[in-house]
Amino acid sequence: MNLIVAKDKRMLQLNELDEFRMDAYENAKLYKERTKKLHDKYMQRHEFTPSQKVLLFNSRLKLFSGKLRSRWSGPFTIVQVFPHGAVEVAHETKGTFKLNGQRLKAYWGGDFEKEKDMTA
Structure with a gap:
């Protein structure tokens, strides 16, 4: 067994896992932004004045x-x-x-x- 090749392969796998994690984080952030925008679109803004x-x-x-x-x-x-x-x-x-x-x-x-x- 070549330890250098095994080490390089393992480092590549760990880097791929980090990329997947970062992609999932970005997708969750985009999803939250879109749902917040959709929710805020349907909220009614009320302007109240005193004695109303x-x-x-x-x-x-x-x-x-x-x-x-x-x-x-x-x-x-x-x-x-x-x-x-x-x-x-x-x-x-x-x-x-x-x-x-x-x-x-x-x-x-x-x-x-x-x-x-x-x-x-």
Whole structure:
């Protein structure tokens, strides 16, 4: 057995493994960038102003089971808009609190019912 040839062959195999690992790393990075771009494309950007009326999405509402229960509560009034999407809202009974602006949507007025009509 020639040890020099075996050593060179083994070094070549190790280098190929390093190349495969680097290619896999680059492919994962490209995949993450593409999925982030696709996700951000479908996100809705909301511009809120103080004294605007909004509805709050309650993702933890588990009091009444069933899909006819609305998860939007409100209307709330915006007190202050912070950078990076944070919003301070006020409600006449619940006081003021800060939350993520992605949980809000604009309220256009009218009667807001907490439960949908089941007769329609």
